[in-house]
Amino acid sequence: MNTTNSVKQAECPHCHSIFSVSEEEIALALGAVRCGECMKIFNASYHLIDVPHTIPISTAEKELESMILAANLANTSNKKANIPLPLITIPTLQEPAEKVDFLSNSTNVDASEIDTEEIIEKAKTKKMAAPFIAGLFFLLIAISVAGWLFVNQAPPIAYTFTDVRLTSSSGNSKKIDVYFKISNVTEQTLPLPNLTIQLLNLSSQPVSSEVVMAVDLKPTFSELAASASHEMQASVDRPTIFVQGAHIEVHLNNTKL
Structure with missing residues (x-):
C-alpha cells in the first residue's frame, strides 16, 4: 500500500x-x-x-x-x-385543404364568357401595328435629318475673294472703301452676286457687318465669265473702333446680320 x-x-x-x-x-x-x-x-x-x-x-x-x-x-x-452530423428536419408546407382561385374571385369572370377569337384577333392587330409604328417612327427621323441637312448645308463654292484691303474714303469720313478681287471658280458664267462684308478688328474678330447689293458696286458688267476674275470696290460704314481687315462672302437671303 x-x-x-x-x-x-x-x-x-x-x-x-x-x-x-x-x-x-x-x-x-x-x-x-x-x-x-x-x-x-x-x-x-x-x-x-x-x-x-x-x-x-x-x-x-x-x-x-x-x-x-x-x-x-x-x-x-x-x-x-467520427461524430455524425445531426439530422435537421426541414418542415414542409402543407397545401390548404381548399384551393382558392384569387384571379377568378377578384374578377368574377366566367371562363366560358371569354371570346377566344376576339383575343386572337386583337393579338394579330397588335403584331401588324408594331412594325408599322416602328417604320413610321424611322421615317419621321429620316425626314427630320434630311430637312436639317438641307437647311444647314453649306452653299456651293462659286466665288472666291482675294487681295482684300481697306482705305479711308476720300469723299466721306464716315465710310471705308474695301478693295478686293472676285473670281468665278466654276465652268459657267455667273451673275454678279450680292455681298456681305464684315470689318475685322486687330484680333480678326468681326465688329460690323453690312450687305452690299450688286448694283451698288457700280460695275460695268453684270455677269462674271467662267474662271474669270475682276477687281472691285465697295464702300461700307466706318465703325467706332479701329479695323484692320475685312471678310467678304456671298450674301444669302436667309443670312442673319
Whole structure:
C-alpha cells in the first residue's frame, strides 16, 4: 500500500458526483478525467474539493485507474473524430385543404364568357401595328435629318475673294472703301452676286457687318465669265473702333446680320 500518494476529491460539474483522484492521475492528462456516473469529461484540477485526510492507495490500484482513464480518453477522442452530423428536419408546407382561385374571385369572370377569337384577333392587330409604328417612327427621323441637312448645308463654292484691303474714303469720313478681287471658280458664267462684308478688328474678330447689293458696286458688267476674275470696290460704314481687315462672302437671303 502506498500511503505517500496525495489523494484528492473532485466534484463532477455535470452531475455533481464526488470521487477520489490522485495527483498523478490529474497530471497524466493535464487534469482531464471522465465521470463514472454521467460519463462526461471535465478537468478535475478545476473542480477539486478539500478532503480531511489522505486515503492510502496501492500501486496496483493506481496503475489500474490510470489505465482506465487513458482508455476512456482515447475512446472519447475516437468518438469526437467520427461524430455524425445531426439530422435537421426541414418542415414542409402543407397545401390548404381548399384551393382558392384569387384571379377568378377578384374578377368574377366566367371562363366560358371569354371570346377566344376576339383575343386572337386583337393579338394579330397588335403584331401588324408594331412594325408599322416602328417604320413610321424611322421615317419621321429620316425626314427630320434630311430637312436639317438641307437647311444647314453649306452653299456651293462659286466665288472666291482675294487681295482684300481697306482705305479711308476720300469723299466721306464716315465710310471705308474695301478693295478686293472676285473670281468665278466654276465652268459657267455667273451673275454678279450680292455681298456681305464684315470689318475685322486687330484680333480678326468681326465688329460690323453690312450687305452690299450688286448694283451698288457700280460695275460695268453684270455677269462674271467662267474662271474669270475682276477687281472691285465697295464702300461700307466706318465703325467706332479701329479695323484692320475685312471678310467678304456671298450674301444669302436667309443670312442673319
